[in-house]
Amino acid sequence: MFYEIEEMKVVLRIKAQHASSKNEFCDMYGEDALKVRIKAPAVEGAANKELIKFLSKSFKVPKSDIIFKSGQQSKIKRVVFPLTEQFLQWVKRYE
Secondary structure: OOEEEEOOEEEEEEEEEOOOOOOEEEEEEOOOEEEEEOOOOOOOOHHHHHHHHHHHHHHOOOHHHOEEEEOOOOOEEEEEEEOOHHHHHHHHHHO
């Protein structure tokens, strides 16, 4: 599964594809990650910042509440953020 819910927090496993034409959620990447396209290039943390901004807007979570658990320098990332109703509605598409 590409996400876990632990103590009212979401741990989301993402395969980031940087330098895309737009920010968007894509299909599954294998069985354990969700592919996400990000507009920004992977230069000086720009793609990570854009990813945080995209997740914040998508799930109505403050940017400061989104934390990289692992993979900040990798294409496969694990991010943690508070569980929201928007996330629960969104994740139903993948069940």
